C-alpha cells in the first residue's frame with residue numbers, strides 16, 4: 433500500500449469505529465481485524481502502520497469525531513508527512529480543502545472530563561489514562577512459583593506489591609506459550625491482581641464472585657484460596673461465563689462453580705446462598721474509565737444516560753450482594769473506573785442504606801473515600817476503585 437492508501441484505510445476505519453461507538457457496535461480491534469480480513473493485499477507493515485494511525489487518532493481525540501477524515505486531519509495538522517498523503521491519488525484521500533472540518537484534540541468529552549476532574553484527578557493523572565498499557569501476567573501459584581514462570585519468559589520483571597505478577601515485553605506472545613497452555617500463567621493487568629488481593633480471600637472460605645464475567649478474578653481468587661473452599665461464580669452473560677470452566681480446567685482450579693443469572697431475577701437464583709458467604713466480590717459493570725489505556729475509544733461510547741444506568745445497576749448489585757454475606761462476613765466492591773460516582777459515592781450510598789456495616793482499610797494504592805484507588809500515573813496499573821465492607 434502507498435502511504436496515501438494507508439491514510440485512506442485509516443480514514444475508512446475511523447468512520448466505522450465512530451459509527452460503532454455511537455450505536456454500541458463492535459470494538460475498534462474487531463473492526464480493524466475484519467477490515468484486513470477483506471483486504472488480503474495489505475501486508476503486515478501496512479496493517480501495523482494503519483492500526484498505529486487509527487489508534488493515534490483515537491488517543492488524540494477526546495470527543496467522537498464527525499468523520500474519519502476529520503479525525504486524521506487533526507493528526508495531519510502538525511505532521512507535514514501525513515498531510516502530504518492527502519494527495520488525491522488513486523487510492524489516497526482527496527486533497528485538503530481550505531476550511532475543512534478538523535476534529536479537536538482532547539482527553540475526553542467535556543462532561544466526562546469535568547466529572548473526572550471532580551473525582552480528584554489532576555492533569556497528569558488524566559493524561560496517563562491514555563498511556564499505552566503494559567503486558568502483565570499473573571502466575572498461577574497453584575501450578576508453580578513466580579520464579580518458575582519468570583524463567584520461561586525473556587525480560588520478565590516482577591511487579592511491585594503483587595505476589596504473583598510479572599511484567600513482560602509488549603510483543604511477548606503469552607497465549608501461544610507452553611506456560612499459558614499448561615495453566616501456569618494468565619494475562620491479567622496488575623490492577624486486577626491487586627484488587628483481587630484486596631478482597632482478603634483466604635483458603636477455606638465460601639466466596640461469591642457475583643460479576644464473574646470470563647472468570648479472570650475467579651481464578652485469581654482460587655489461587656489466593658489455595659484451591660480450598662468454594663467459589664460460586666455468577667454472571668448474566670452466558671458467553672462470558674462459559675469461558676470460565678475451560679480456563680479453570682487449564683489452571684487446575686476445582687473449587688469454582690459457574691451459575692448463570694437471569695437479569696432482574698438474580699435474588700431468586702441466589703436464595704440458597706443468603707447469609708452464607710464469607711466474602712462476596714462485586715466486580716461491577718462500570719464505565720471502564722480506568723481501562724482507557726486498553727480501550728481508548730470507550731470514551732467515545734460513554735454517555736451520561738449510559739453512566740446513569742450503570743450507577744443504578746451497581747447500586748442494585750451491591751444490595752443484592754449484601755444479602756448473601758454472612759454476619760461478620762465481607763463484601764468487596766471493585767470498579768475499573770475512577771469516577772467517584774461509581775466508586776466512593778456508591779460505597780457512601782451503601783453505608784447509608786445498610787445500618788451497622790463498616791469499611792475496612794484496603795492495603796493497595798492510595799486511600800480514597802471509604803476505599804482505595806489505583807491509577808495508571810501513581811501505580812502503573814489500570815485505574816480501579818476498591819472498597820471492603822464488613823457486615824455487623
Ligand SMILES: C[S@@+](CC[C@H](N)C(=O)[O-])C[C@H]1O[C@@H](n2cnc3c(N)ncnc32)[C@H](O)[C@@H]1O
Nearest residue numbers: 642643644645647648649667668669715716717
Ligand atoms: C467488570 S466485568 C467483570 C469482569 C470479571 N470479574 C473479570 O475479572 O474478568 C462486569 C460483569 O458484570 C456482569 N453483569 C452485568 N449485570 C449483571 C448482573 N445483574 N448480575 C451479575 N453480573 C452482571 C457483566 O456481564 C460483566 O461480565
